[in-house]
Amino acid sequence: MSSRPAVPGAAFDVILEAVREHTHVLLGATIGFSDEQWAQPTGLPGWTRSHVASHLVENxxxxxxxxxxxxxxxxxxxxPSHADKMRSIERGALAGGLRLQINLDTTASELQTQLPMLHGNSTPVELRAGDPMPADQIPLARLFEVVVHSVDLDVAGHEVHLHTDIALDLLAFESERLGRRPDLPGMLLLPDEGPQIRLGAEGDFSTIGGPADELVLWLARGIVSPRLRGAWDRTSVV
Known part of the structure; x- marks a missing residue:
């Protein structure tokens, strides 16, 4: 279970701009990748950088x-189905670096024209089966994908910098998603910039504190930074 805090969060237009900005940074970081660099493995089992890029395209x-x-x-x-999704990602991952870069750019641009129309739309949508959310949170879901997969691409010198309200929104978003997992150990997250979040199993729990943006990356990818307090290597449950 998870206990999501009631926080004002970032304004819709601020999140839209963050999607644009972080996509631009990602594209600028990958434009110089050679085909050999695209073929390098990532921390995601069986996925190269090409798979990560293809996933972002299909997303x-x-x-x-x-x-x-x-x-x-x-x-x-x-x-249409999970199998269709995976087949599309595998096909896309076979493209050369230039085609991947073009597909990343064009699909992101097409999505960016659609997102503003979601403002104030509370229609429930399921981007993952059994994980409903209001439609106006789709930009936040896309931002999460771009931010986390930017880290997966492991671009030299690239660091994730998030506005405080956006970092807190992403932390609440990922906590809500992970909180539905029955195998998640109990946790109390204490972001430096905002209210606590309780998630995972009932009973005993661990307390993890630190900057909200680093808590996001720890939850999503098990990345432990020196500024996190009480964090452990949780890659086995990511």
Whole structure:
């Protein structure tokens, strides 16, 4: 279970701009990748950098489908099935570096034109099965993908910098998602900039504190930084 704090969070237009900004930074960081660099492995089992990029491409395409469905008043799924999603990612990962870069750019741009129309739209959508959210949180979901997968791409010199309100929103977003996992140990997150978040199993729990943006990366990828207090290597449960 999770206990999500009631925080004002970042304004919708601020999140939209963050999606644009972090996408721009990612594209600028990967533009110089050679095909050999795209083929390098990541910390995600079986995935190269090409797989990560292809996933971001398919994520953007899927979110565009959802946005268009909302605009037309009909439910739309991101992907026909999980198997179709994985096949598309594998196909995309076979593309050369230039094609990957073009696909990243064009699909992100197409999605960016759709996202503003979600402002104030509370229609429930399921981007993951069994994980409903209001439609106006789709930009936050995309931001999470871009931020976390920027780290997966492991670009030399690239660091994630998040506005405080956005970091707190992403932390609450990921806590809500992970909080549905029955195997998650009990945790009390104490972000330096905001209210605590309780998630995981009932009973005994560990307390982890530190900057909200670093707590996001620890929850998502098990990255332990010197500024986190009480964090442990949790890569086995990511």
């Amino acid at each position: 953007a395409r899927g979110l565009v489908r959802v946005c268009r469905g909302l605009a037309e008043g009909r439910p739309a799924r991101m992907y």
